[in-house]
Amino acid sequence: MLRTEGPCSALALADSLAQRFAARARQQGDHGFPHENHRDLHEQGYLRLLLPRDHGGTEAGLVEMVQAQERLARGDAATALITAMAAVVMGRLREERPWPEAVFAEVCKAMLRQGGGINSCVTEPELGSISRGGVPRSRATPAPGGWVVEGHKIFVTGAPALGWFLTAVVLPPSSAAPDGEVATAIVGAGSPGLRIVETWNDALSLRGCGNADVFYDKVFVPEHLMVERRPIGTPSGSASGKASAPGLGPWSLTVAAVYLGVGQAALEAACDYANNRVPTALGRPIAEQVHIQQRIGEMQAALLAARALLLETAHAWVEQPELRPSLPARIAAAKYLCTNAACAATESGLRVAGGFSLTSALSLERHFRDARAGLFQPPQDDLALGVIGRDALTQFRRRPA
The missing domain is CATH 1.20.140.10 (Butyryl-CoA Dehydrogenase, subunit A, domain 3)
Structure with missing residues (x-):
């Protein structure tokens, strides 16, 4: 049952969860995805720390979350990394509000209700590291009421526990963007055509972080969930248009x-x-x-x-x-x-x-x-x-x- 009582110290909660996670790691090793850890993150209210107060969260600040994440990682780094990825996404979204407010509210409410993390899905086999530039090969084509997404992403951290996949896609050229646009398709977990392939269980590091491959086989995305569109060749970054390199926010x-x-x-x-x-x-x-x-x-x-x-x-x-x-x-x-x-x-x-x-x-x-x-x-x-x-x-x- 989801905790709904008054604010609890993020650090105390992180310490408590870390003890559980460490005990599981000792008993079960680090093969396989630790679904129990992610249920605990939801049910004990840790994910609520990431969400804004005006959408039902407890909105922990940056300093508090940095401290809490270090403590959580002492128990299980793989689980903590997935949560950190969600913190990177939600921290920016709640501060800059680059999405339509109704869309942001929809995502926050779903996370509160059913749990699940959120992460950006940008890396592709041909593209390599997002920090070194490149344009995605994943494509979205117009369809009645929205878009159809096709593509393949790799290193999608936390894929088995995500509620939302923020997928970088290229939209076709238009009069406003002759070379096409890069956009974020907000894809919900369980969408028809969305397929997760476990490829990380025997990796050297963070075997429980679910760094899976994700395939999009004609996944339909409603028009209102295609956000943050920008012409190819313009910098990504904040709502103000200022460029923000990966890992430097x-x-x-x-x-x-x-x-x-x-x-x-x-x-x-x-x-x-x-x-x-x-x-x-x-x-x-x-x-x-x-x-x-x-x-x-x-x-x-x-x-x-x-x-x-x-x-x-x-x-x-x-x-x-x-x-x-x-x-x-x-x-x-x-x-x-x-x-x-x-x-x-x-x-x-x-x-x-x-x-x-x-x-x-x-x-x-x-x-x-x-x-x-x-x-x-x-x-x-x-x-x-x-x-x-x-x-x-x-x-x-x-x-x-």
Whole structure:
């Protein structure tokens, strides 16, 4: 039954859910999609945190959601990533309101009533990463009352748990757009012709995130659900028309927080192991060994530094709106530091536990694998460093005398 009582701390709720998710991961491993986790997200009211108050949600702020997402990821990173994707979408929609209000209300009400996440479906086999440009091959053709969508999307995170698939399509040329338009088709789960093919269960990382292929075989989309149309060649972005590169919006910080949570989970698992592992040859916990303390110190230092920038950036976005034009570089830096800190920390965790870390008896091998997925979330390291570098060069460019 869906929780409807007064506001509950997002952090406390995330902690409670993380404990459930971690217990399931220990019992069931990370093969297969964790449908129970997503039922809990709906029934316990976590998804309501993403929705605006004027449409029945509890509308948690950016800082609170960044903190909550890190804690949720300590229990199960795959589930937390799906929620972060929904946060990226809903954060933008509730702040910018680029859709007709009746359409936005329809989507919010459905999420409140029946649960299910929401995600953008843009990556295609030929297109590659959305962060590197390109025009979708998925097409929409006019039909009475709407459009018919055909195409194939890959890496649709959370596909088995989504209520809405925000699908990037190309519309045919018109007098207003001679080269055609790119638009978002709002496709509801269960639409005739919508087919999900599980292709991710044996992946290296985040095996429970449902990063499936999605096929559209003449899926009908009503006219009012074809939104955010723009001529091909014009920049995507906010309602104001300002370009927004993938992974550089403020709500992308919730994705960075997921990987920080993976690193934190590895730190806690490594500490637990070190404090309780007493080899007979040593006669005391390995935590007393200097080299173990140094490994744990490396993990802690990297995570503390990444968390500091992550939260500082979230606070700056909320509390200093005048800084927002300059914050994409800091958002890129936060993502870069969080994912690389997670990779470094999870590797150090393996070294703390030695050979036991390679077995499923410890969660360290799962955290090690899951952290690697962060390297491929936009912006990838090369793009992130480019954004950061260009910003620094601009800031410190000497002006002519």
